[in-house]
Amino acid sequence: MFTLSEENYLKAIYHLELDASKGISTNAIAEKLDTKASSVTDMVKKLSEKEVVIYKKYKGVTLTELGKTIAANVVRKHRLWEVFLVQKLNFSWDEVHDVAEQLEHIKSAKLIDQLDSFLGFPTHDPHGDPIPDRDGNLKTIEKSLLATLSKNESGICVGVDDSSSEFLQFLDKKGITLGKKITILDKEDFDDSLSILIEDRKLNISNKIANNLYIKKA
Amino acid sequence: MFTLSEENYLKAIYHLELDASKGISTNAIAEKLDTKASSVTDMVKKLSEKEVVIYKKYKGVTLTELGKTIAANVVRKHRLWEVFLVQKLNFSWDEVHDVAEQLEHIKSAKLIDQLDSFLGFPTHDPHGDPIPDRDGNLKTIEKSLLATLSKNESGICVGVDDSSSEFLQFLDKKGITLGKKITILDKEDFDDSLSILIEDRKLNISNKIANNLYIKKA
DNA sequence: ATATATTTTTAGTCAAGTCTAAAAATTAAT
């Protein structure tokens, strides 16, 4: 059994490994968990003892298969709870993360299986992130940052990169939500801003926004 | 903000105060929480610092109004989650307690309000225990132990005293569930066992069982 | 290649929560 802290470390390493081929550095973990590098070193030794990470001094850390499974399961729980909060309890997508951070540590296999079923076996959370299955596998869909699309290309908005509540609330204000069709009308070379058509409405968005929105090309 | 441990102590004291007029003893709390008296003394001092209990050395402890409110809210969460597990996730009444022990510590006012609403503002949990409202008030219904009813009296089964999973599974096996009508057909002086009619079925039950079942008299 | 900067680890400390063993206070029994 793993403590709340251990689970959070495993999850952090899991997320960091998704876009990093080498071993994960002490500092990277410390930054992600908003803690100190010395604390990370301590914990990483303990996780290594428990055989959920491989750790060589000064060389960074990688998850073992067991570690990966445990981390994926925490992520699975986090995302299923987020779906629950949005679909059943009328939370908006910018309100769910902090509560899910707590709920992801509840221990009960039956609870999570039944929740999954109750929600109709969702494949993605409210931010478009994939939900790992019971074995920790996640099927990623083909998606591109809106900023990488060319003029006249179009697709469906399927996710966000930054899921801070500030960004999500901004999207709400602009009427940008998952599932909507977006077409690039024009790209401005000067500041890389975009003129887009969202459903049937015209909108100008900055490059910063376009770099945080995922589109599944049509 | 209160830690998980502090919440568990407050809840234990809350439950103990329900049937005890004097101050709650260190030992009683230790037994309820399956911990040592010395640990209780330490924690009780801390709770006293935080003004959620009144504590005088060797004199036991009582909850302050603030302490009562916090404890009642934990109980509210515990029982609402139990309802959720049974009504929405198909748990049986003997499976919910341990998971609810974890869920009761999740911190989010919105979560619990929405859950309450989602469940249709239930007044009682799956074991017949009342659910405190947002202010910590609970309306107790008139109920009597089955063992105290006289021959030919009848009523509805509305709760259990012992809610261990062993007892609950025993009741399941005998077909005794909340909401069913029970009539006393006969009482055996020799061993205080009862012959009862449950709905339209005849059943013999021991005094031990009858002392753990609550009936709302017809 | 050597010096400088950065990263990582170690060493020592701390708070929360628990424990055991011993001392002190209270309660019960003679």
Place this chain on the structure above:
DNA sequence: ATTAATTTTTAGACTTGACTAAAAATATAT
């Protein structure tokens, strides 16, 4: 009213997870 038994508190220690400051290792720059 003493003595004996029980309950409660204190004292000291341990574990987890964090921190600061200093030392050691690695990476970068001249």
